[in-house]
Amino acid sequence: MQIDPMQNVLAQMRSLAAQAAARPADSTATTGAAGAGAQQTDFAATLKIALDGVSTELQQADALQQQFVSGTGDVSLSDVMLATQKASLSFQAALQVRNKLVSAYQDIMNIQA
Secondary structure (H helix, E strand, O other): OOOHHHHHHHHHHHHHHHHHHHOOOOOOOOOOHHHHHHHHHHHHHHHHHHHHHHHHHHHHHHHHHHHHHHOOOOOOHHHHHHHHHHHHHHHHHHHHHHHHHHHHHHHHHHHHO
């Protein structure tokens, strides 16, 4: 079993955690329509980037599976399993975000009613 791919994933996770910690907190003092519009655009763009990343992970895992099954390329079973697990985790995280967004939307609609 090769440890290098797992170390690469661990390094990527540490890098992403460091990037998230280094980002300055958004200013909550902005008010008005322009501030709200900018925040909505940022959220929509961030959500789209995240979903595109999940889609890319799923496509890469599928491509590796196809290469492994057909015997084309130099793909090991551990590479396929690692890519599949990464894609699965990404999808599960996106699903949980969707569930939280739906729950928040329902809570807001119940407040207004």
